Amino acid sequence: MVAPPSPLRVGVLGCADIARRRMLPAMAASEGIEIAAVASRDADRAARTAREFGCLAVHGYAELLRLDEVDAVYVPLPAALHARWVEAALRADKHVLAEKPLTTERAGTADLLALADARGLALMENVMFVHHPQHAAVRELLADGAIGTLHGFQSAFTVPRRPAGDVRLDPDLGGGALWDTGVYPLRAALHLLGPDLELVAALRGSGPQDRVDTGGAALLSTPAGVFAQVVYGLDHAYRSSYELVGSEGRITLDRAFTPPAGHRPVIRVERASGTEEIVLEPHDQVAATLTAFVSAARTGGVPRDAVADCLRQAALLESALLKGVRPLTP
Ligand SMILES: NC(=O)c1ccc[n+]([C@@H]2O[C@H](COP(=O)([O-])OP(=O)(O)OC[C@H]3O[C@@H](n4cnc5c(N)ncnc54)[C@H](OP(=O)(O)O)[C@@H]3O)[C@@H](O)[C@H]2O)c1
Incomplete structure (x- = not known):
């Protein structure tokens, strides 16, 4: 043995x-x-x-x-x-x-x-979220034509404000909403729409007392014209979801990025003929990530595709960063 x-x-x-x-x-x-x-x-x-x-x-x-x-x-x-x-x-x-x-x-x-x-x-x-099979299930639905021709993707990852002194609020430590929360919906867009996404426009905002960006949005497009809108923030009510819109329906997924190990994912597929809820088995994405690392x-x-996504994500984050920050009026 x-x-x-x-x-x-x-x-x-x-x-x-x-x-x-x-x-x-x-x-x-x-x-x-x-x-x-x-x-x-x-x-x-x-x-x-x-x-x-x-x-x-x-x-x-x-x-x-x-x-x-x-x-x-x-x-x-x-x-x-x-x-x-x-x-x-x-x-x-x-x-x-x-x-x-x-x-x-x-x-x-x-x-x-x-x-x-x-x-x-x-x-x-x-x-870690890419190691959860709920996204592979969504990809399969797209490949099977469940919502017709894919036209758009929307995603948000927003979290409530952390206490003063948190590393995310310190520009010298690499703080800011783009780095901390923008990573998630941008990576999801790459994961679902492919590596050829280009940034079209981006906005970042900062509260009056903040030294980092506390939220933002970006618009991206694939060469074929599938649009992605992403929203992120660290001074916001909690949101962790995405939606894909096609010519014949839409797919929505909640708890997309940080589902607890015991969570039963629900993929909602809406078409003119009716709505279907696909319930998956719970999956521990933290354990799955460690297994992948080992x-x-x-x-x-x-794996090459994970390296490519990491690099492309870094390029998109940098492009979004170069758009600057505008003050948010209280
Ligand atoms: N993947 C995820 O789901 C996820 C979730 C949360 C956070 N994160 C990431 O994890 C990282 C840490 O986040 P966190 O919330 O755990 O932060 P944290 O509690 O503030 O921990 C950061 C640690 O870094 C060390 N450190 C070294 N130099 C430091 C400095 N100048 N100021 C502050 N800490 C310093 C400290 O450890 P010692 O003092 O013990 O040396 C500290 O405990 C970030 O990159 C964040 O984006 C990822």
Whole structure:
């Protein structure tokens, strides 16, 4: 009998909220992963988190990258620090699962993906929703002509305001709604309409006391003229959905981006003949993302289409960023 491969030994750079609340518990539950170490700028915080997850506590990110007993690292740092620490991790020969956005510059994202490729390492951006099969089910409906010829896509990812001091509200740490929330509907547009989407127009807005953009919208088009409208924001009521409009009907999906593991997705298909609700089995997209990362690390790389989408997303985000920010009147 062939022995199962030994688990991927993962170290975590920073005791971030998303790491403690979501990713570390999912890693602890994953058969393919062993949590090897947790690093923090603060030795006590590292010790507390390490105790909770039964791993080594490390004071400082560079110290963790020196450990031979770490095969891969998870990088949940503020967005502006991703580029520096992802590069350091790759140069230390670690596979990397990095929080979104992978970097805050298209060129930086391209450089890191090329570096990972050259070193035979897996570098994956932690966009988890694409690992949920509800989107594959939507793609199948489109391919089967369920709503006729596709003409349009609309999507929103908006979340309520975080407390003052949150990393998302600090421009020096790569804060702002575009990087934090715009990633989701833009990536969904790429996932469903394909990589040839071009940005047509974009608006970003900032509240009177804010130093970052707190919301925005973008209009995109495929070469064939399928239009996508996306809305995002971090000072908004919660919304996480998309809709596809065709010549003969429309498909809507709620809880599109962050469905809890136990959520039963409902894909709504409306046509002149009536409305159908397709209910799918629950799926844990966090666990699925970790499984995909372990598989990428074992095979020495992330699938080509995921790399291409990550790069294209970075280019679209940068184009939207160049449109500037307008003040929002209160
Ligand atoms: N994929 C998803 O579903 C998802 C969800 C939420 C967030 N995220 C992403 O995860 C990342 C972290 O978000 P979060 O909400 O978890 O943030 P957070 O709680 O503020 O954590 C960021 C961590 O970065 C470290 N850090 C290093 N330098 C820092 C600095 N100058 N200021 C603040 N923190 C610093 C800190 O760890 P130590 O002090 O321990 O070193 C801190 O705990 C962001 O990129 C965000 O976009 C992704």
